[in-house]
Amino acid sequence: MSEKVEKNRDGLIIKQADTPLKMQVEVNEVKYEGDYRKAPVFIFHDWCKKCGICVAFCPTKALGRKLDGSPFVEHPEKCIHCETCDKLCPDFAITGAKR
Amino acid sequence: MSEKVEKNRDGLIIKQADTPLKMQVEVNEVKYEGDYRKAPVFIFHDWCKKCGICVAFCPTKALGRKLDGSPFVEHPEKCIHCETCDKLCPDFAITGAKR
Amino acid sequence: MSKSEKPQKLEVRLSGSGGQGLLTAGLILSQAGALQGLNVTQTQSYGAASRGGSSRSDVIISDEPIFYPEATRFDALVALTQESYDKFNPNLREEGVLIIDTVFVKNYTISSQDIYALPFTQIAMEKLGTSLFTNIIALSFLVKVTGIVTDKYLKEAIKDFKPEFAESNIKAMKLAFKLAEEYDQPAQEKL
Amino acid sequence: MSKSEKPQKLEVRLSGSGGQGLLTAGLILSQAGALQGLNVTQTQSYGAASRGGSSRSDVIISDEPIFYPEATRFDALVALTQESYDKFNPNLREEGVLIIDTVFVKNYTISSQDIYALPFTQIAMEKLGTSLFTNIIALSFLVKVTGIVTDKYLKEAIKDFKPEFAESNIKAMKLAFKLAEEYDQPAQEKL
Amino acid sequence: MKKIPQKEIHKYLRHNKKFPHVWCPGCSDGIVLGATIRAIAEIGWEKDDCAMVSGIGCSSRMPVYVDFNTAHTLHGRAIAYATGIKMAKPSLNVCVVTGDGDASAIGGNHLIHACRRNINLTVICINNHIYGMTGGQYSPTTPHDAIATTMPYGNIDNVFDLCKLTIGAGATFVARTTAYHATEMQSIIKAGFEHNGFSFIEVMCACPVIYGKLNKQGDAPQMMRDLRDSYVPLITYEKLNADEKQGQFPRGIFKNEVAPEYSERYAALVESLQSVKGEGDE
Amino acid sequence: MKKIPQKEIHKYLRHNKKFPHVWCPGCSDGIVLGATIRAIAEIGWEKDDCAMVSGIGCSSRMPVYVDFNTAHTLHGRAIAYATGIKMAKPSLNVCVVTGDGDASAIGGNHLIHACRRNINLTVICINNHIYGMTGGQYSPTTPHDAIATTMPYGNIDNVFDLCKLTIGAGATFVARTTAYHATEMQSIIKAGFEHNGFSFIEVMCACPVIYGKLNKQGDAPQMMRDLRDSYVPLITYEKLNADEKQGQFPRGIFKNEVAPEYSERYAALVESLQSVKGEGDE
Amino acid sequence: MERKKPVLMQGNEAVARGAVDAGINFFAGYPITPSTEITEFMSRELPRRGGVFLQMEDEIASIAAIIGASLAGAKSMTATSGPGISLMAEGIGYAKMIEQPCVVVNVMRGGPSTGLPTQPSQADIQQARWCNHGDAPAIALYPSSVLECYELTIRAVNLAEKYRTCVMVLSDAMLGHMREPVNLPDLEHVNIIERIKPTIPPEWYKHYPDNAKYRAPLASFGDGYRFHVTGLAHDDLGFPTTRPDEVDRMMKRLKNKISQNIEDLVQVELFGDESARIAIFAAGITARAAKAAIEIAHQHGKKLLLVRPLTIWPFPDEAVHTYLSDKKMIIVPELNQGQLSIEIKRILGKSKKTRKIVEVHKVTGELITPEEILKAMKEDN
Amino acid sequence: MERKKPVLMQGNEAVARGAVDAGINFFAGYPITPSTEITEFMSRELPRRGGVFLQMEDEIASIAAIIGASLAGAKSMTATSGPGISLMAEGIGYAKMIEQPCVVVNVMRGGPSTGLPTQPSQADIQQARWCNHGDAPAIALYPSSVLECYELTIRAVNLAEKYRTCVMVLSDAMLGHMREPVNLPDLEHVNIIERIKPTIPPEWYKHYPDNAKYRAPLASFGDGYRFHVTGLAHDDLGFPTTRPDEVDRMMKRLKNKISQNIEDLVQVELFGDESARIAIFAAGITARAAKAAIEIAHQHGKKLLLVRPLTIWPFPDEAVHTYLSDKKMIIVPELNQGQLSIEIKRILGKSKKTRKIVEVHKVTGELITPEEILKAMKEDN
Ligand SMILES: Cc1ncc(C[n+]2csc(CCOP(=O)(O)OP(=O)(O)O)c2C)c(N)n1
Ligand SMILES: Cc1ncc(C[n+]2csc(CCOP(=O)(O)OP(=O)(O)O)c2C)c(N)n1
Ligand code: SF4
Ligand code: SF4
Ligand code: SF4
Ligand code: SF4
Ligand code: SF4
């Protein structure tokens, strides 16, 4: 897996295994990343370390993982606001709590 | 008890409670103190600290305690060579072992 | 600075982000110098930085004894991230060699320095299928353009390092040598 | 040395075996000196010795400041055991006062010293029913024959020390004062 | 268990203190920090009334991030520092955050003595089976045969069961949970805080970057899954037969006993002496 | 149990070393020394093959009196010294003599780690409930309400049950006996010596001169009687009801388990590596 | 200014009384000869006064507990002897690093190692300066009488509070156990330095102010200031940093608060004749032998001067320079193998023709006598 | 005399290799940055060689275990950094007191306290001398290159065995982590001092012989000699004593075995120009900056001399005297607030008109640069 690289619509994506942790890579825009109030789930990318825990344990699979490892809200409608992601994120970087 | 003093045949005896530990006092001669091979029980007074343990726990009451606290073999015939005194003496100063 | 006028003592900084394999590159370069019978000191950043932050490895190679062990003014700088370029470029000597990975270093000034700007990471992935060899490519490129050690000892050091990866690493080295030989200065292109 | 020619500074050693109450005696003497407004230092042996071996308490009393705190050459020595007599008598000043308990000190030389030899332990037991007060008797005797502190402050110190024993202790003190007044030097007797 | 929304948590964080925090991606330490704050928020303690004390280690970096009265002390000594703090100001709610090495290697003695004293401290021990901070040496809790940088051939040392140890030492509240069971963790930590006496809470954690790598345990989510699967509730565990117990460990509250607390006992002593005249007062 | 006549014991004593020994009249320490020597004589170990290591305390004065390889080390550290000795020369039979303070106050950490490692040391802990050497301060085993020079108003601290503590820490052999039960002590110490692994033997002892006096426990014989009457065999103890248990304590061997011993495990590792080339050998 | 009756007390008791009179309300310790009487006094006294006495599991825990207590606002202290100081070294360094007031008493006994537990020594003088790793200046006081034990302990507590650091009181087995009558002063006349509580809003509170005179408000846990302390290099607020400028500022602060307040910190006694050609430099218990020697010498018409440091650290460089540099002979008697003499040599240079430094050492557990000092003077003349 | 390929290695690895080449077969330690690589190397290497590697529960246990192992006949060592040394102080004092060989490595990091764990420092130099309570002289060596790390560790092991004491190797975070090529010598050419086993009958065996040159047979546990060791003051046989004459003999022995063998113990390097009027006194990593500074100065026609102690303790008094007393300026650069400079002043006296002592300190975790040394020279001229 670490030997693969894929071109994405929006830019060069490098798989996490290959990616130095803070390497600047261009990523595709995803929904509900930028607007805190409107988002059912909000991810604070400044703090997120792309560990993948939120994605792995979201019970409804509302979250997806981009190729660089960072989470994004793939299916906002699926979010049941269980706050599992809130509690399991080691970096206080995601919240699915109802606002 | 610590306020009592008694005169004995052979000299001045001071009760243990009053007696500085290494104070030289005159004591009455008792049997089987001097001859190691002949004694059923032998007490090595140089090491004995007069704690009274051997006397207290000799099962046959073969041992007696002098007024200054030191043990002596009061009833040599009663000794059953159980070696209780050997084992409970903290000072390796008495032996009732069969020789 | 070019190969022919190689001075007695060269200070090199290899910099980038933790995980780009720069510590390995530093080790290989140092070992090559050692094998060549030169004096070498190698130092690197420790601590939190090596767990993900920025990362650097300094190598000084000289045929005279090396006293002060830290590189302060670099004769050559390899910068694989923008951050490291920004941070360390000021300490590159005027006549020093700069090697940057254009995948990550987007903003850089063309000065009078010898600048080699290439998308090393992309090249590694395209030509070798993984970015894992970026470090070897950048290193070999550096060796080729500076001549700090001879190709022979670089090769030997690469082989010594992790024999199980020797083959791919040598491939990466050769690729880099070719790149270096074919290289056109961006200065000419862009100025 | 007699009461009238009391020098400015007196060094006293009270010695015997652990349990004879000499540390207490030293404390009372020191406190008496303190109450009298004199300068006092009191030191004593520590450690294993105080758990049964030999025991000593040194008191220096002076109307001048006392610098060196240890008694080295004694103006007065109280020895309640043979061992302590043997050990410390050599350091008694020529004109010093020696007080011994003949119950335990059997071998002693009559020199030109002021020697007071009495069976203090026996006296204590006979007159007060217990040897526990031997220390107070010997101390009071010492005070009487040397005048190192006044009777008044000795009494006050004794009372202060353990109020619950004050009465018996005062009795012991008075007994000692009487003994001292009535004392015949053994020197005259035995020489 | 009360839900504490994340924005609540942020009120407890020292935002100006170099967030994102120092821990590696996927490290459980942040999850424990979250659960701890949630437990405190749930109880409703004032920040001023809380003290967090730690030793040295990755886990022990926690205090710097929370807006309490915080002390990052010496390796292994957090509990002794906390004892001084608690006794000097019993009104403070004192929480100790420590690692497996900090608490049970160099700090073992202070741990067992705090257990014995039953002093009202809450010790949260982040057990990641390794010395993370120094790069992966084995700790007293590294599993048998596991690889560590100082056990390159596999660990031949035996493992402390920290819960058994603290129970043996007389702790009155002893529990184990995992970073995966974040909700349970919150309620266990809350119970520990509310316990009047010494409480020891062992949180089994993932150190994906050091321990995980050395032992090929997969990435952070995988290690979290392992935590989920290896630690079963005590009652479940007890029903397992010997074979089934292999690789399984119990979690839950193992001991929760009411007993006189030390600082209160001390206060009672002081109270009882108020009539006694001081030596310095004559 | 073999009878070892006292003249046998004298062969093990360093007669020139200032006998009578330093302990007070009636102090149990001498009784423990006797039982220890008897156990060794019974097993038949050569003196050259025995090492006795101690910390600091009255009890720790023991090594100077026996003609073994002896080390009087630092307060609390005897077990760590002994660990070094044992690992460097596993053929030595290493016995640690320690006090309640030495072993469980300052030395608690080394104690629990030796338990965990299951290294073949025999620790004889002389528990006299007090710091004897320094004149009577309370120790982690001083009973509640007892008087000590640093607990003048009666002890408010809780008490370690050292056997529970060591079991909690993973010791494989744990036993308790008393100075009164000298014959039992001899056989328990012998069993401890013969146990291949870490053994902890707590000997309840009388300190008549310090502890006894402070707590008005009577003279040495009386304190010995109390030991006789307060410590009952484990099976007897277990049959007592809660009321009857008051003031009674169990004695006997509480745990005796076969488990891999540390120095042997280490030797096996060394053995398994004999084919591996050293880093310094290239 | 004096209480009615002079009280006979041991040096150790005087230290303990000084401590409580200075406001020590928290003591944690672990017994060790010859300091135990201090611990025992505290165990009797503090509970009565509503203070806290803790006997910890060891010395490491003791120093930790008193630092912790100090963080929570207590005035705290521990007492031990050499082996305990060796164990406390890391904790002492931490107290200095986080600048938390506390007092450590070292009643010195014969060393090295277990040594001579009941006998006096002065062999921990350099250790008082250098026990902990890393550079952190020390403050250490050394009394020479029972009264001074009382007084200097009060001073130690005050200096700890004022300079926010760990202050050491040195004593020895002789001083600790000897008794002298002491007239304790009325407490109203005792000058006690209390911690200044901050009053500014918490947002503006700086835990480590830049202030050479160093009497700044110090918040405690629970006061509402919620600060952070760490043994890592830290910035003014107490948060970890590796920025060279911030680290440098921290290190300079630690150094300057001592070096810029030498006048306030250093106390020296002169005894004898300032015009003497021969001087003695001695501290603590040994200074008493020196005074006795001076008295004897004076009786024989010989002049001598004693310079006695009450403050050992920072060392009285100035006084040594002023009073000793013109002497022809300086005798340095001490109960060790030469620890004060190092400093004298550092300040004045080694012995040379025009100035002799004569060292008198004794390490047998006995005191140096006045006669030995006089003899050294003669022999080396 | 040289192995085929030069090996690139870290200072820490060189220390570890030196240790095993010197015969260290027992290592007990507790990990701490920046010394951990030594511990890790030993954990890989010793089991392979049949030696013993133990990771103990803490540093106190580590020093205890290596002393115990040494008693049982092993050549033993531990490695740590400042906080560990602070904790080992009591154990180090015990090793010196019972005169049991062992080696302690201190890879210095920024202090005080937790300080700057990954950054170099030289702030534990005085601690190396004074960490333990009581008087006990120290031996400490300080290399300044990776090769010297190897060589001086071998020397440390040898000196420990020869002088029966705890020998310290000082290093620092920079030296420990930097890499240089090293040509390891063939082992036949490495001079190793082995313990001499006693051959006399046990009855005549004296554990502490009076022998100034101090190479006497030393029995180990299990050898049939059944001796006793204690940290208490002891007689020649090792049994406790308080007799002043016996204590004095013991203390003199501890002192004299160092002070009477200075020539064997002290090593100093001279670099540059002996006739220069300006000299630098620097050790370890800082001496490298000094050498670089000298090179630069020489290029500008300016003469400079470096005196570099390889042996820090006992301090090279003689060399300082010989090579530095006639200089007009002595620059003492060090990564602390002045620890070597104290010694220079002790030996030469304070700065004065005819001789300036210029101290260059840096405590920020960075190295002192050659430029800073040259600047100090100019500024203070
Ligand atoms: C006295 C001392 N010894 C050693 C160290 C080095 N050290 C720092 S953290 C640590 C281990 C931490 O392990 P753990 O407590 O499990 O915490 P983690 O990093 O795994 O969270 C060690 C050995 C130190 N700082 N101080
Ligand atoms: C580091 C250190 N701290 C304190 C002491 C003082 N000390 C000596 S023995 C002892 C307590 C001994 O108690 P224990 O182990 O129960 O032995 P016991 O004397 O009762 O047999 C103490 C506190 C010391 N020697 N070293
Ligand atoms: S709140 Fe629950 S459902 Fe929503 S994204 Fe988070 S984990 Fe998924
Ligand atoms: S759990 Fe947190 S840190 Fe990890 S990927 Fe999700 S948002 Fe990012
Ligand atoms: S051997 Fe037994 S019976 Fe004989 S005296 Fe001793 S205790 Fe009594
Ligand atoms: S038990 Fe021993 S020491 Fe005690 S009285 Fe009997 S013989 Fe003497
Ligand atoms: S090393 Fe391990 S424990 Fe430490 S921060 Fe990284 S993942 Fe967490």
Ligand code: SF4
């Ligand atoms: S003080 Fe107690 S333990 Fe120590 S020797 Fe005396 S009786 Fe025994």
Ligand SMILES: [Mg+2]
């Ligand atoms: Mg851990």
Ligand SMILES: [Mg+2]
């Ligand atoms: Mg005890």
